[in-house]
Amino acid sequence: MTLSVTGLTVSSLVRDVSFEIAAGERVGLIGESGSGKSLTALSIMGLLPEELRASGSVRLNGRELLEASEKDLSRLRGDELAMVFQEPMTALNPAMRVGRQVTEPGRIHGRRQPAEELLDAVGLPGTARAYPHQLSGGQRQRVVLAMALANEPSLLICDEPTTALDVTVQAQILSLIKTSLPAESALLFITHDLAVVASVCERVLVMLAGEIVEAGSTREVLTQPKHEYTRKLLDASDLETRR
């Protein structure tokens, strides 16, 4: 198992959350904002805001992360464990050239990668010397993705990576995630958009008020929802009209 989360609890915001993701598996985590999705992701990354503490167990390739030291965690982050954030406009350092930012995970973890190569892979040739403000939102999210994938992580967490983007750009980023993620990498994809889950994930977890209320294969959950909340989500989404 690449990732196993057992009884994860973050004060009262995330309660007793358990799930597993196998290598190569793509799992969606859906729920409305404030349901604890992002906190779950940040707990796995060990990047919770200072005032919050996570308890329970998070294991990555068998190693416990919640009790790991900051030093050990920082060795995993950007290497085994990577994340793409929601807001591409602010996720990049405005005062550093894109090329330097993209090669940073490699430098930190002792690998040399040409910036051009990494940027080419996400469809951004010739942008290494640009500053983030010179790129569009979609292009910046590509840069963030290039950084996250630079070291071929065994787990990639995407936290609403397309929410802040235009619809056409969303589709491009989604297909880029699908095609560029190494086959053996696990993916935890957080979204509130059921259509996105349907197109990316094999399995889905539904979160409500800090708890996982339903889990199953994407097809199962989307066609035969068991929990009332899932049904409500489905009714409210545009998947309904397509059905």
Next chain:
Amino acid sequence: MTAKVLRRVAIFVASVLVASIVVFLFMAVLPGDPAQVALGVNATPELLAKTRAEFGIDRPLVTQYFDWIGGVLHGDFGRSYVTRDTIGPQLLDRLGVTLWLVGAGMLVALVIAIPAGTFAAVKHRKASGAGVSGLSQIGVAIPAFLAGIILVQIFAVQLRWLPSGGWTPPDQDFGEFFRGLVLPALSLGLVQGAVLTRYVRSAVLDTLGQDYLRTARSKGLRPGQALVRHGLRNASVPVVTVLGLQLATLLIGAVVVERVFVLPGLGSMLLDAVASRDLLTVQGIVLVLVVGVLLVNFVVDVLYTVLDPRLRGS
């Protein structure tokens, strides 16, 4: 970018020009006659007229202005109405003392503010961080001359470690020069350091909450590394602005501190000139100080665009 810098240069030159006219007019409209002041009340009308001609103050204002500013551009600030000496060389000499003082004061302020402000920001939830913030708040409220008086009392009078005042040129005896500079620089720098600490704290605090710092940590940087590699440059943008304002404050604050420590700087020269109603000297010194402030603002503006790529335009 070049266009922006050129624009700043143009604004700077225009500001200096306007400021010099203001200074000149201010002194020119003065009630009273410099010749009368120089000669005393018993001077004969003939002698007064002769002296006026000698000073050049019988000519139209426009001619006087261009004559004055033209000379200043060549380093010639004219001759004192009172001592009849050329003002330029002495002014340059005194400026050197003031610049040493301001530079040392700024250094003290930076050495205090950068670590203290960063500490207060990083530990802002802890008592230690709040303590540093509180101390800086109190430091801001203490005028530089009061700090000077207190420092003299402790280190010069009680402990006798350092001189309570006076000036030794650095090329004469560097050790003495340094010892003499310590207390003035501290009194100037401690207060500005306290002010600056608050700005550094808020800039770092602002940076700590930025998404890109979290991104940096998600790449595998530890909190301190992320702050140094990604945060400091961004935090420095607002701090540099304040630094510019502070340099201006220091330049003027030096006037007071020079008085406390009996330093032969521009400030004490200004006060002496005012006391003896030596107006051309006052005019020259004021011009130098004002241009100094404008120059600092100009440099800050340019530095700003260097530090923040977003301001460069594409």
Next chain:
Amino acid sequence: MRNLVIGGVLVGLVVLAALLSFVWTPFDPVKVDAAHRLLGFGGENLFGTDKFGRDLLSQLMVGARTTLYVGVVAVGIAAVIGTPLGILAGMSPRWLGEFVMRVNDVVLAFPALLLAIMFGAVFGADTLTAMVAIGIATIPSFARIARSGTLQVMSTEFVLAARAGGRSRLTIAVRHVLPNISGLLIVQASVSFAIAVLAEAALSFLGFGTRPPTPSWGRMLQESQELLTVQPRLALVPGVAIAIAVLGFNLLGDGLRDRLDPRLAAKV
């Protein structure tokens, strides 16, 4: 909230001392009394006496009056001139706004102390020249804050609606802009007051402020200098008073900022 309370208490203390001094001081603050020279703390004269035998506490109380007087007039001048200028710069076409701000920058190059010394050289230094000089030097701060506030208000929907409804610029400035930037202005006034107190003290210390015999904290400090080695108390008393006033107004400004503009809370 804590800033607001502490700042309010410290400022209240200074105001109270000043008001009380109109009707009562322990002794005559300017009465020379050779028999009671240089008394220490805690006697009949609570803070002791100076080299002329004048009661320090009484001088301090009347000095508070000078401090507040200078602060109120200086900040008043700055606010009354700077605010309309800033609003004008924020509402008018870009080039005019830019021009006002460039002029502002030139004024900014004449700091309060320098301006006061210039005024002193020309008109003779006293409380009035000090106040006016500090006031003029503070105009840019008000103009700047008023302009940036105005720019923000001008882009809000209710102002756009008012403009679309054909309201005159003056109406918009008075009805919409001014009330919405008043919070910013009050905070600026408090902070500027602290700076004015410092400037007045420095000027009196240099002999460019309040003239004797009117008591002033800065001059008390200056007079303390010659006896500093034997009587540090003479510097300590006015020094602490200055620090209390400045700290009070700064904290009050911070507290008000947190109160009035939550977006700026936690910043400087």
